[in-house]
Amino acid sequence: MDYSVGQVAGFAGVTVRTLHHYDEIGLLSPGQRSAAGHRRYTDADLDRLQRVLFYRELGFPLEEVAALLDDPAGAPPGRRPGEDPAGHLRRQHKLLTGRIERLRKMATAVERAMEAQKMGINLTPEEKFEVFGDFDPDEHAEEAERRWGGTEAWAESRREAASYTKEDWKAFTEEMNGIHRRIAGLLAEGVPADAPEAMDLAEEHHGFISRTGYECGHDMHRRLGEMYVADERFAATYEAIRPGLAVYMRDAITANAARAA
Structure with missing residues (x-):
């Protein structure tokens, strides 16, 4: 035919x-x-x-x-x-x-760029790697927006994040890493999570979030502590610093919230 x-x-x-x-x-x-x-x-x-x-x-x-x-x-x-x-x-x-x-790789790259934009993290990929190393700040963007996307705290955190430079992020990352190292040190020494020194570091962690991200009340901070254990992505971040740190962080934060109340 x-x-x-x-x-x-x-x-x-x-x-x-x-x-x-x-x-x-x-x-x-x-x-x-x-x-x-x-x-x-x-x-x-x-x-x-x-x-x-x-x-x-x-x-x-x-x-x-x-x-x-x-x-x-x-x-x-x-x-x-x-x-x-x-x-x-x-x-x-x-x-x-x-x-x-x-x-598929292009779609993944676009999705990550969208998440970064939502978080207000205005760094290039090279700058993100320089600042955060293996930790990806965009990884938890979707979960964070799902939990707090409609809150004033979320809007405030986006405004703050959009104003930060690469040097700001490097300073914040080093400060947070220092807090984590000191809390992990208490865990290694066997200091109880509700001991004053552990609660003091939990309060320092709470203050850091309020100063660099959004106004974080102690009740919200306590819920963050619960998420550090319940969400496997957050748990893996803390467990990589020291085994058991996710639970220890949660317990110290919970004790500090109770003390503040």
Whole structure:
């Protein structure tokens, strides 16, 4: 069976002008002509057109598409170059798989950029790595927004974060790391979480949040402490500093909140 140029244009969603151009450059020449000399496309021509459009969708220029379709490598005995359907399918699958992976990485990068924007952290990726190291401040953005997105504290934290420079973040990170190291030191020494020195460090942690992020009442601070244990992402951050630190932090924060009340 054969088809007119208009029919093929309708099947493929391209213009007649495009099919004429493909014919003129030898990319897709119809296998037959009518008695009046009009182009008539065969099923084999439609198969080739499908491959042309596939490679074009992947961004290949027309000259490279022609080379791919007419590549003699892998053509089985008895077939002309470019006539190995299985070979083209394998190539298409490989190209699609690669493109899917690239698009997945691009989507992830865009999602992380969106999260960073929500958090108001206006640092480049290089600056974030320099400041935070292996810890990713964007990782908890979605959870934080879900919990507090409609609160004044959330709005305040975004305003504050948007104003900070790379040097500010480096100073804050070092200060927080210092608090964590001292609390971990108390844990290592066996000091109870409700001992005055542990509660004092919990209060310092509370004050740091209020000063650099948002006004954090002791009740909110206590709920943060609960999240440090309940949320595996936060727990992993503290457990990496010292095993048992997530629970110790929570207990010290809870004791300090009770003392403040």
